[in-house]
Amino acid sequence: MTTDPDLAGLSGPVVHDEIVPARAPWLHHVATGQTLRIVDLEGNQAVDFLLYSAADDAERYSAQDTVAAQGNLFLRAGTVLRSNEGRPMMTITATSVEYHDTIGGACSCESNTLRYGHHTKSQHACVENFLEANLIEGRGKRDMVSNINFFMNVPVEEDGALGIVDGISAPGLTVDLRAEMDVIVVVSNCPQINNPCNAFNPTPVRMIVTA
Amino acid sequence: MMGILADPMAARDHARAMAGTVVEAMPLLPPVADDLPTDVSAEDLVWEETIAAGGYATRRLARGSRLRLIDLEGDACASLLIFNAEMPTERLNVADTVKVQWNAYLGAGKLLLSDMGRVLMSILVDDAGTHDAFCGTSNATTNQAKYGEGRNSGAFPNGRDRLLLGAAKHGLQRRDVHPCVNLFKGTRIEPDGTITPLVGPYEGGRTMILRAEMDVIVVIANCPHVLDPREQWSVTPLRASAWRGAVTPADDPIRNATPEGLRAFLNVEDYFRR
Numbered sequence: 266m267t268t269d270p271d272l273a274g275l276s277g278p279v280v281h282d283e284i285v286p287a288r289a290p291w292l293h294h295v296a297t298g299q300t301l302r303i304v305d306l307e308g309n310q311a312v313d314f315l316l317y318s319a320a321d322d323a324e325r326y327s328a329q330d331t332v333a334a335q336g337n338l339f340l341r342a343g344t345v346l347r348s349n350e351g352r353p354m355m356t357i358t359a360t361s362v363e364y365h366d367t368i369g370g371a372c373s374c375e376s377n378t379l380r381y382g383h384h385t386k387s388q389h390a391c392v393e394n395f396l397e398a399n400l401i402e403g404r405g406k407r408d409m410v411s412n413i414n415f416f417m418n419v420p421v422e423e424d425g426a427l428g429i430v431d432g433i434s435a436p437g438l439t440v441d442l443r444a445e446m447d448v449i450v451v452v453s454n455c456p457q458i459n460n461p462c463n464a465f466n467p468t469p470v471r472m473i474v475t476a
Numbered sequence: 477m478m479g480i481l482a483d484p485m486a487a488r489d490h491a492r493a494m495a496g497t498v499v500e501a502m503p504l505l506p507p508v509a510d511d512l513p514t515d516v517s518a519e520d521l522v523w524e525e526t527i528a529a530g531g532y533a534t535r536r537l538a539r540g541s542r543l544r545l546i547d548l549e550g551d552a553c554a555s556l557l558i559f560n561a562e563m564p565t566e567r568l569n570v571a572d573t574v575k576v577q578w579n580a581y582l583g584a585g586k587l588l589l590s591d592m593g594r595v596l597m598s599i600l601v602d603d604a605g606t607h608d609a610f611c612g613t614s615n616a617t618t619n620q621a622k623y624g625e626g627r628n629s630g631a632f633p634n635g636r637d638r639l640l641l642g643a644a645k646h647g648l649q650r651r652d653v654h655p656c657v658n659l660f661k662g663t664r665i666e667p668d669g670t671i672t673p674l675v676g677p678y679e680g681g682r683t684m685i686l687r688a689e690m691d692v693i694v695v696i697a698n699c700p701h702v703l704d705p706r707e708q709w710s711v712t713p714l715r716a717s718a719w720r721g722a723v724t725p726a727d728d729p730i731r732n733a734t735p736e737g738l739r740a741f742l743n744v745e746d747y748f749r750r
Contacts, residue, residue, distance in 0.1 A: 323650040328571075329612025332671065333702045338610060339669035349636070349653070351617030364669070368580075368610060370571020375593030378743060379576045379736045392591075406565040407651045409591060421665040425581040427574055 271304045281474035287467040288456035290394035295444045302441045304471040309432035309464035311417040311455040313371045313391040316354050319447035324348045328367040328411035339364035353445040360440040366414040372457045381459045394453030415440050417462050431461045501528030516719050523718035529711040532638035532697040536561050540723040541688040549712035551677040553661040555613040555635045557695040558596045566592045570609045570655045576736050582607040595740040598730050601685035606662030606674045614702040623709045632709040638697035661701035673703035
């Protein structure tokens with residue numbers, strides 16, 4: 266019996282277990298029926314997340330199809346992550362965080378110049394990570410779409426005011442995703458240091474896949 | 477009929493006899509419009525087209541061009557893609573559009589931002605006020621579930637397949653069809669994240685004018701909003717007009733409205749510094 270608290274509640278053998286360093290990209294193929302658990306090891310760490318169908322990577326995660334299908338902006342336990350062709354890609358089977366974001370997108374060198382000023386242009390950013398990982402498999406800029414930000418909090422106020430605010434995550438909190446098709450998971454462990462999404466201190470996350 | 481048209485010259489005469497036919501949804505060539513703003517010369521009109529209910533249209537527009545969209549009968553839904561015409565890998569980014577402007581809702585004065593920190597188009601005039609940056613458009617699956625059918629070749633085409641065809645006319649592919657914005661059909665976000673669709677139908681004639689801040693390709697699909705609660709597939713024609721206009725000057729109020737927006741214009745001006 267394991268005593269590793271990060272594995273609590275997972276059934277099935279662990280087939281992959283990896284720590285993604287702070288600020289780094291991660292790419293992994295997850296087969297139909299496998300479960301990916303993301304562990305926010307130190308708390309308040311945004312995990313930027315994209316999905317592609319392994320069989321046809323022009324089919325990919327669609328934030329718009331996902332929120333329209335459930336009639337709600339926030340991703341919670343039970344949310345089905347849908348593709349740009351309306352098909353289920355993964356399901357959030359469990360999460361110890363109330364909700365996750367999919368409207369805030371990924372930070373980029375270019376959008377950082379708008380949000381914070383041109384002095385941030387040279388800072389590392391999620392789009393750099395997404396590109397670095399995707400380029401390995403022949404995908405590129407045309408494959409960048411609105412992503413998920415696990416453990417990130419983007420409320421929308423009554424007048425439409427919207428912004429990334431302090432995280433609602435804490436050390437050891439998790440999200441579990443069951444693959445509904447063979448998928449390619451591409452992650453940026455967010456390096457942003459100009460807003461509260463990572464508590465101004467990017468930290469490692471753990472990726473556990475069970476069969 | 478078939479017997480007569482077995483003769484190529486008869487087929488030619490039959491085809492030519494159609495000349496001059498006028499229908500509601502069609503482009504006018506050369507473009508003509510009797511309702512241009514008073515400061516716009518008729519010679520500067522570059523595009524005049526009525527897009528059918530369930531139809532689509534696409535156009536390359538030069539920097540400075542104005543694009544006017546009119547919801548003729550109050551039930552149009554313009555799902556819009558925007559590309560940088562000279563480098564279509566740069567395109568509308570809906571997440572950056574809402575995030576950078578700190579607001580979920582589109583309207584007059586708002587910018588439509590690219591994934592390269594630049595402003596592709598800005599909204600000069602908006603008397604609709606109901607738009608949507610979150611839901612995207614329908615696809616074959618959603619139309620099949622809702623209307624029993626959703627093919628391009630059927631009676632209830634879906635928005636995604638229309639956008640795919642429009643993008644394909646510029647040599648673009650499935651992976652180029654990015655998250656879109658919907659104009660004229662809106663959503664309101666409730667405190668718990670619930671998305672409330674705002675689909676009218678509204679009074680006819682609602683108008684928007686957008687300004688191209690770069691050389692852009694626009695692709696517009698006019699299909700029912702994906703969260704339209706009506707059982708019937710309901711949409712009415714959309715009119716598009718475009719005319720030449722001045723590139724945004726340094727003292728433009730939209731350019732200077734916010735520090736984030738100003739930097740998006742500075743990035744555009746830097747891109748064209750060549």
